[in-house]
Amino acid sequence: MRTDHHIILRVVAKPLIPIIALFALYVQFHGDYSPGGGFQAGVIIAVAVILYALIFGISPAMRAVPPAFTRSLAAIGFLLYAGVGVWALLMGGNFLDYDALFNEADGGHHGQHYGILLVELGVLFAVAGSMLSIFYAFAGRVTEIKDEDW
Amino acid sequence: MTGYEGADLAIALINVVLLGLLFVVAIAIARMRSLFAIVMLSSIYSLISATWFVALDAVDVAFTEAAVGAGISTALLLGAMLLTSRTAKPEPRKFAIVPLLVCIATGLILVYATIDLPAFGDPDSPANTYVGTDYIERTPEEIGVPNIVTAVLASYRGFDTLGETGVVFSAALAVILLLGFGERSLSASIGRRKGGKE
Amino acid sequence: MLEFILERGNYWAIIGLMMIGLYTLFAATNLIKRLVGLSIFQTSIILFYISLSRIDGGTAPILYGEDAKSHGGGHGEEAAAGHASDATHAAADAAHGAVNHGMEHIYSNPLPHVLMLTAIVVGVATLSVGLAIVVRIREAYGTIESDEIREMDLDVALAEYAEDHPGEANPA
Known part of the structure; x- marks a missing residue:
């Protein structure tokens, strides 16, 4: 068996990856109160998977998070964002007018809160899915340069 | 208006140090030939500018720049580098004269335009009102x-x-x-x- | 004079960074180095916008303290009155400048932050498209140096011209 040059990386990365994913969820759902939001959380989730792919190889990463899933995720996120707008339209408001979502009285913030939550979730899905699809497209390509050329 | 004495000086010092670092990194990128070093330095450039965004009270932008500029785009640049080449060809001349002149001229025009701009941190500037x-x-x-x-x-x-x-x-x-x-x-x-x- | 320079020194430094990015973009022949120069240029423009949005004595635009719990509080009514009549609003603006009347703290301008936040994400998206095109160029030409690519294109064009117009002089 060949020697494993990356043993330290593997040992350090293994506990780190779930923490990165957890931090992404914190950034996502605490984004109303602190810096953060869908864009940042989506990128952080993508980074967690990319770290896994860099250290454990691209095929285990593709088995864990299949490319078909990432590109569907991007489309679902975009549709979720647009869907919130259509929901507001159906409730009689303007496109993406969150106040119309629940037809509540003046001063109520439920529509705004749920609207922002859903829209940020859509951004999270779209950004994470797009970034991972882009990474897979680059990483899955056959390298023409040999390792010795480094 | 400012919280306490000395805050302005501290902020000015932070600005000078971070902008100086940005200059060093940018000039290094312009002169390097190893693509790996260039990609890593561009990641460092993003990280330093993210630090400066925090000093400018733009925490959300700093967060995004740190995650996107220093994280994802470095990974993508490395992935693309892996598929293309390791080093850039040396430029034929030490300094390309025409681009240098164009850049200096553009820079001077932009500096001339800043004379009309509101001062740094001005609360009454049109952008902030x-x-x-x-x-x-x-x-x-x-x-x-x-x-x-x-x-x-x-x-x-x-x-x-x-x-x-x-x-x-x-x-x-x-x-x-x-x-x-x-x-x-x-x-x-x-x-x-x-x-x-x- | 010194104060004038100090107030605008940030802009000049940012313009300097911008021009270094532009120089890299112009002078480098390697396509990946060019893309890195482009991203330096873009980051410098983002720095410029964000430095315009700063307000002296201000803080990050996240409401805290009394400002955060203002569901129908005193200054909530004030704000409602403010945008009910534009005249009062303009008068208040003139009186206080950008100091956020009705607010306990001063916040820096959130609008450039939002614009630049999305610009960063779009920037990485365009960078990835550029890199994908560079990868395809490498596969088609075997090089990513723009002058070599131009020479190859010229050779191919001349060969095609010679094929289509036999017996004519070479146009180059």
Whole structure:
């Protein structure tokens, strides 16, 4: 068996990856109160998977998070964002007018809160899915340069 | 208006140090030939500018720049470098004269334009008076979310953000169209390795 | 004079960074180095916008303290009155400048932050498309140096011209 040059990386990365994913969820759902939001959380989730792919190889990463899933995720996120707008339209408001979502009285913030939550979730899905699809497209390509050329 | 004496000096010092670091990194990038070093330095450039964004009170932008500029774009640049080449060809001349002159001329014109700009940190500048203050005043009443950037991003300018999400999605589609999904090339590399030396 | 320079020194430094990015973009022949120069240029423009949005004595635009719990509080009514009549609003603006009336703290301008936040994400999306095109160029030409690519294109064009117009002089 060949020697494993990356043993330290593997040992350090293994506990780190779930923490990165957890931090992404914190950034996502605490984004109303602190810096953060869908864009940042989506990128952080993508980074967690990319770290896994860099250290454990691209095929285990593709088995864990299949490319078909990432590109569907991007489309679902975009549709979720647009869907919130259509929901507001159906409730009689303007496109993406969150106040119309629940037809509540003046001063109520439920529509705004749920609207922002859903829209940020859509951004999270779209950004994470797009970034991972882009990474897979680059990483899955056959390298023409040999390792010795480094 | 400022909180305490010495704050201005501290902020000025932080500005000078961070801008100096940015200059060093940018000049190093312009002069380097090893693409690996260039990619790593561009990641450092993003990280330093993220630090400066924190000093400028733009925490959300700093967060995004640190995650996107120093994280994802470095990974993508490394991935692309792996597929192309390691070093850039040396430029034929030490300094390319025409680009240098064009850059200096453009820079001088821009510096001339800054004479009319409002001072750094001016609360009465046109950029800081009209719609920006409106968002700050109305957010607690209309949206009820403490982070004003989130409120503007997702609610007041939700249509804008929908467009940005669409741009990211279509960029992913463009990359997929150019490079393929990744699965086919992956199976090809596995097959080659099996049929090859191992 | 010194104060004038100090107030605008940030802009000049940012313009300097911008021009270094532009120089890299112009002078480098390697396509990946060019893309890195482009991203330096873009980051410098983002720095410029964000430095315009700063307000002296201000803080990050996240409501805290009394400002955060203002669901129908005193200054909530004030804000409502403010945008009910534009005249009062304009008068208040003139009186206080950008100091957020009705607010306990001063916040920096959130609007450039939002615009630049999305610009960063769109920037990485366009960068990835550019890199994908560079990868395809490498596969088609075997090089990513723009002058070599131009020479190859010229050779191919001349060969095609010679094929289509036999017996004519070479146009180059």
